[in-house]
Amino acid sequence: MDEKGKSKLLVIGGSAGSLSMVLHILPLLRAEMYLSVIIVFHRKQATEDTLVDLLAGRTTYRVKEAEDKDELLPGVVYVAPPEYHVLVEKDRSLSLDISEKVNYSRPSIDVTFESASDAYGESLICLLLSGANADGVRGLWVAKQAGAFIVVQDPASAEFPMMPQEAVDKVPVDMLLHENNLSTLMNFFF
């Protein structure tokens, strides 16, 4: 298998109350994991630069805001820019899209989960975190059909349980995540 074929993709989707879990996950990422990461947060325009800086301070991975046609490289965290959907192409590059909001959201977690599952199939890990709407659930379902590994924050530990609870109710979930089993998730990346 070529180097590109070996790499995995982790897509993290989160809304209200999801930042703290991401701040726990980032320090655990290792170069040997050969992992690319996309973070899709629902957020307001003004926070963009500070969010990238905040995340970059927590990991040895390079953190950047996603730009159109960025090639997905291992060891890099791509943050969805406000007001753009982020799609993953089959050649493992990113496309941006400013079309209609999905689930009242742009970026929409569904959009990234669905296109990423088309490109990565079984090499995709989807993680859906705390939030107060239902974005991401349909995307998890589609990714599950394509063989992705589905991880959802334990609703009991989420500040806003609606989003992860919807996922647990509607999609066969492979793992429930809380702060005490993060190392189990990390093992899956090696």
Next chain:
Amino acid sequence: MMNDPGIQLSDSQVETLLVDLIDLYGYDFTNYSRASLKRRISRLIHLDRFLSFAEFRFKVCHDKDYLQHFVEQITVNVTEMFRDVGFYRALREQVLPVLATWPMIRIWHAGCSTGEEVYSMAILLKESNLLHKSLLYATDINPSVLEKVRAGIFPLSQMKQYSENYIQSGGKRDFSSYYTAIYNSAKFDDELKTRLVLATHNLVSDGTFNEFQLILCRNVMIYFDKPLQDRALRLFYDSLEVLGYLALGTKETIKFTTVTSNFKQIDSKEKVWRKTS
């Protein structure tokens, strides 16, 4: 558990449709970003309540009115006036003062959609006292959006947001002085369209048609794959006068393309480049 969330398009179905569109109508979408395109086709099948891909394909292939609707829906027409205030500030403060030194200013809005950016530009030109010696060429693949550009009528509900954008981008006047409110619409002043030239133009297949001092193509090429982006950028290069300007969307770049060395970005933040050679 979730029920099947609608028709799942396969890659080969998308390919089939793209070949139909070329064979029957000469519309070539094969170099559009495939993930976006697939999503938009799925969305349309869902919105128009087709029961199968076969039924949808039959409609596209046999109903010319539906084809027009298809092209409108597949190409993205989301736009705003004075979107990205930093960009409009840069136009006002850095680009227009230079353009003012040319005897005649030709500007091309490539992929103009419903024209919100064209009217924003006309307002900037008017305020800089340059509108009378400018020509604004607005082109799009989609003939029906050009009718909207010609009309210059936008939803009144958007005006609060546009007015805030306008002021943040350095606008000093009362934004409402540029339009007349009629029921739920805002009709922009006819003066703003006196220098407007409208035409259909397809960045996939059409060539250069004039020489410009400024070309704007913002959030259009994000729907293209890399080879088509290169083609469009080459076309813009060929259509720009030396020292003319090219403006792209805030998350777009000309890095890693065939024209990279022919352009210089005007500052590190705004996505405006100047043709240097």
